[in-house]
Amino acid sequence: MRTELLTFATVKSVENMKILVCISKSPDTTSKIAFTDGNKQFDENGVQYIVNPYDEWYALVRGLELKETLGGNLTIITVGTAADEAVIRKALAIGADDAVRVDADAKDAYFTAMQIAEYAKTNAFDLILTGKETINYNGSQVGGMIAEALDLPFVSLATKLDITGTTARMEREIVGGLQVVEANLPLVVSCAKGMAEQRIPNMRGIMAARTKPLQVVAATAVEDLTTYVEYGLPAAKSAVKMIDPNNMDELVELLHNEAKVI
């Protein structure tokens, strides 16, 4: 049922592709995880923040590739404080055109998503990309929440994304397999491994990032639906029991009688 008119509309929209990539920060993956204030606060002492790997490696880089082949503009958005601007500049250095920071300390996924949705409402984007999850809170929540607030389809944990006309074709991993799905733009997609390869920013990108526009907008009033009350560290493992490599019968016996897992 694709008429010529539809095809025309399709081509037009692609030329003006507007992409929004949601960027969050996360502690460097080798950070020591500790808590202060009676286990109520994450201890940021000595913690180096990076762009959340899923946002950087997959969402941002795939967004840039699409922009480069289809033309258009790629904006990054972060709900965060002024301290997050180093991380925002890194994403700009990789190639985003401009950045938006919603000025708030993001503590709750609903709060965060509502801020991003609010911004997206006034700036019609064709594609909104998020990472699969943040590696500190691992909620996998924000993307779906943005989609619901904007009443858009949401494809979660996509490992491939291609756009033809106004149609997005994606792959995602389902339990024990792979699914190929299609949806029309505008669309929200959360990006997982496979989508793109990490890009290392070059000197030119880093220099250019210093002068790229970073717009700071005030947060809208939204209540937090959840609160992180307390943190804890897993109990230390008891000492490892060493088994003679020539006595695998003993290992099997221990797994059966002592550990009771087989």
Next chain:
Amino acid sequence: MNILVYINTASNLAKSALEAVTYASKIGGSVSVVATGNADDTTLATLGEYGAQKVMIDRSASADDAQQVTRLVAKATEAVNADVVIFSHDLIAKAVAPRLSVRLKAGYISGAVAVPDMSNGFSCKVNVFSGKAFAQVAVNSAKKIISLLPNSIQPEKAGAACAVEAFDGAVGSAAIKVVDTKKPEGEIPLPEAELVVSAGRGMKGPENWGIVEDLAKALGAATACSRPVADIGWRPHHEHVGQTGVAIRPNLYIAAGISGAIQHLAGVNGSKVIVVINTDAEAPFFKAADYGVVGDVFDVLPKLTAAVKKFHAAQ
């Protein structure tokens, strides 16, 4: 308290569905289930044995379309006046639960590992920092949503079969079209697996994976791998476990030829029992292990497989 559990079904019920219903009945109150998929009524009725009072099914909704499932679950929430909605923390929940949270303005606890603590408000334990720590998350809203991390609790039978009724979720049209599905035959899906055999760069090359698969087959385990192994293409991406891969918490995790980098541990240290096989007695993984074998995978894995087969034959 009224509790609603969403499950998707194939012809049979997944263990994760039984876990979710068991979890709901542990919270206490009246438990209803809203389902998609094509399980028949007799199968669905067995959910009563795990604590469900009734099952409502809409076979017209596509579990692949998060908007359809969201509409269905929202309508069911209203129908049973649910205070708490439970999902299993799988691919469907990761798309639907956040949407439902916005639609119902209900706080969402993602990836719960324990029954909620209701002694002072409503809060639940989750893993954070990719499994390096945990947190207690409180919900501030009247309605609550929880997705339960698979393998956090075991299904428990308590009651008898329950009523099953057709339910019209008024799901509307689907915005997501499934074009193709590729399902490898007979493999055990990694996130649900109770036993996992995993291997890393110590295997030297993809041609050597036969001994890993042999052990997995003997145990009835799923296979996994470290990130570099998936990155170089020795193994498929979906087997990559760790901070940037799949996070798993099986009963048994056997790591062969994996050094135990912090990013790898992040995805597997929720495992109940960890066995490490490595030639290097100083490999960091031994610190996280319950049982360790200092030895060569090419020698130890076949011996372990033989021992497992002998054990099964004697059972």
